[in-house]
Amino acid sequence: MRMFLLPIAALLSPGSLLAETRPALSPPEIVAVAPASDWVRIAPADLLVMDLAPTAASTPRRVVIQLLPAPFSQGWTGNIRKLAAARFWDGTAVVRVQDNYVAQWGDPEAEDAAKARPLPTDLAVMAESAYTTVLPKGTPVVSGASRGDTYANRTAFVAGWPVALDRVKTGGAGxxxxxxxxxxxxxxNMSPDTGTGAELYAVIGHAPRHLDRNIALVGRVIEGIEHLSSLPRGTGPLGFYETAQERTAITAVRLGTELADLPAYEYLFTESASFARYADARANRRDAFFIRPAGGADICNIPVPVRRAK
Amino acid sequence: MRMFLLPIAALLSPGSLLAETRPALSPPEIVAVAPASDWVRIAPADLLVMDLAPTAASTPRRVVIQLLPAPFSQGWTGNIRKLAAARFWDGTAVVRVQDNYVAQWGDPEAEDAAKARPLPTDLAVMAESAYTTVLPKGTPVVSGASRGDTYANRTAFVAGWPVALDRVKTGGAGxxxxxxxxxxxxxxNMSPDTGTGAELYAVIGHAPRHLDRNIALVGRVIEGIEHLSSLPRGTGPLGFYETAQERTAITAVRLGTELADLPAYEYLFTESASFARYADARANRRDAFFIRPAGGADICNIPVPVRRAK
Structure with a gap:
């Protein structure tokens, strides 16, 4: 009764099963055997590295974020690069953790004009129209096994990212x-404000798709999400912490280019055969534990594999 | 920049906005103004109450679970009632916490026949066919605003629960x-085992719908999910803890009928006008923060409101 999924190590070992009785590979097994040529290195310039204060047991807590590539959200990611270079987040904190929703961080005094940290003066101000992007014609778009979306005409993977698509009359897909x-x-804050990028949040629950096109996404956590998702939940409205003592301090936020000791990261190329196989297996589990493949998967159930480069 | 959703208290206060300029009610506001007649009391016999060991700061940690009603999963919930009556879980532990997936608890020695706790001898053994149920004809089924499901012909709410439906040729809906x-x-364990109910897990991430019909659901956490979702993630395969010290001890699991001091709980009747309004607002956010309603919601983004009875 102890497990409801076999350990990956057990599935990867040759074991005693004859080849012809061996179940289909699981998604992690498919990822494990993907050739090196199916992985894409992530440029250090696209990484934002956030160090939280160590735990009481002195365990370091590093969160590695990959910023969205062009053409998505470039105004905001440009601001974020400036904010990191200005050391804006050093000494700020995680201010809000709402269960099944988000962990949010930034300047705890942002609402108090007398105490708020100054922002760099050259931040871009984005229009709400920038929540949506027109993809250049010819942009590769891969459905993987995602289908039947509730929130968009279509969902797909674009350059390693989960993306929703609507038809637009000219100039490619919105x-x-x-x-x-x-x-x-x-x-x-309230519309028409679109945020500068100084206040960030990570999704730590079921995909809140109602936020799509209502707020700018800027990237994703590729390592260390557990340092945010396992934080105590705030007890104030919306999961804000009620006292400063409850917050988790942020010691430093740096771009990957500033850190000499940062490992290299890579993601499984979403146009590769390995990714297609992986996505199909996420939608149709045929490995030994499963008795009934689902026949499909929503796009957030096909997370793009990211790992430290070998 | 501090918030990306207004505090509920602010929205509920009359404020200074004129009535004609006031935005539509948010989902929590709709729930707050639902009349008492739209709420259904949950019977204490349907509650399973798990007390984890207090935190280092002596904070109690209680997790309240509502068991699934007939006709769903009755073999397993019957076993769970027997296991609670036998004090089976007292002194067991949370053994696994896998990020964006599940927290799992039970007897850490279940796999070791020499050390495993004895199970009650009269537990039912369920067939895999019991993962699916034929609804009696005439069972009220409410779509709410859920649509466009990837995993089933249709999703809906049945007696306060999120349910997937397929047509079956005779006898109502599967x-x-x-x-x-x-x-x-x-x-x-591996099929054809269907589990006894002695080992339980709670979903703490994006809905893992590929598990539907592959494993039995038995209920839902209605209070205290944060005591599971904010636990440290296990570092072994599948998020199992690698040492006994990392586990969180379970001091007691009791049925609601055994606890004199348990508050009463109620859920918003899914056939009520208030629930329809709430579900529509979850699918089409028209409250002040939002600029573009989604036009739909997947069923897991319409969580059934549950609260302590007033």
């Missing part, structure tokens, strides 16, 4: 990134 | 409960 688990967005 | 955030299921 597209926007999707609020899947682990995605990072830019908090904002 | 139905099964859905693995939404907070749902509780019965761990099992």
């Amino acid at each position: 597209a926007w990134p999707i609020h899947c688990y682990g995605m990072v967005g830019a908090g904002r | 139905a099964w409960p859905i693995h939404c955030y907070g749902m509780v299921g019965a761990g099992r």
Whole structure:
């Protein structure tokens, strides 16, 4: 009774099963055997590295975020690069953790003009129209096994990211990134404010797709999400912490290019045969534990594999 | 920049907005103004109450679970009642917490025949066919605003629960409960084992719908999910803890009928006008923060409101 999924190690070992009785590969097994040529290195310039204060047991807590590539959210990610270079987040904190929703961080005094940290003066101000992007014609779009979306005409993977697509009359497809688990967005005040990128949140629950096109996504957590998702939930409205003592301090946020000791990361190329196989297996589990493949998967149930490069 | 959703208290206060400029009610506001007649009391006999060991700061940690009603999963919930009466879980532990997936608890020695706790001898053994249920003809089924499901012909609410439906040729609709955030299921070993109910898990991430009809759901956490979702993630395969010290001890699991001091709980009747209004607002956010209503919602984004009775 102890497990409801076999350990990956057990499935990867040759074991005693004859080849002809061996079940189909599971999604993690497909990822494990994907050739090196199916992985894409993530540029350090596209990484944002956030160090939280160590735990009481002195365990370090590093959260690695991959920023969205062009053409998505470039105004916000440009601001985020400036904010990191200005050391804006050093000494700020995780201010809100709402269960099944988001963990949010930034300047705890942002609402108090007398105490708020100054923002760099050259931040871009984005229009709400920038929540949606027109993909250049010819942009590769891969459905994987995602189908039957409730929130968009179609969902697909674009350059390694989960994206929703609507037809637009001219100039290609209207597209926007999707609020899947682990995605990072830019908090904002009431419309028409669109946020600068100084206040960020990560999704730590069921995909809040109603936020799509209502708030800017800027990236995703590729390592260390557990340092945010396992934080104590705030007890104030919307999961804000009620006292400063409850917050988790942020010691530093740096771009990947500033950190000499950062490992290299890579993602499974979403146009590769391995990804197609992986996505199909996520939608149709045929490995030994499963008795009834689902026949489909929503796009947030096909997380793009990301790992430290070998 | 501090918030990306207004505090509920602010929206509920009369404020200074004129009536004609006031935005539409948010889902929590609709729930707050629902009349008492739209709420259904949950019988204490349908509650399973799990007390985890207090935190280092002596904070109590109680998790309240509502068991699935007939006709769903009755073999497993019957076993769970017997296991609670036998004090089976007292002194067991949370053994696994896998990020964006599940927290799982039970006898840490279940796999070791020499050390495993004895199970009650009169537990039922369920067939895999019991993962799906034929709804009696005439069972009220409410779609709410759920549409466009990837995993089933249709999703709907049945007596306060998220349920997937397929047409069956005779005898009504084939139905099964859905693995939404907070749902509780019965761990099992490889098929044809279906689990006894002695090993349980709660969903703490994006709905793992591929588990639907592959494993039995038995209920949902209605209070205290944060005591499971904010636990440290296990570092072994599948999020199992690697040492006994990392586990969180379970001090007691009792049926609601055994606890004199348990508050009363109620859920918003899914056939009520208030629920229809709430579900529509979840699918089409028209409250002040939102600029673009989604036009739909997947069923796991319409969590059934549950609260302590007033």
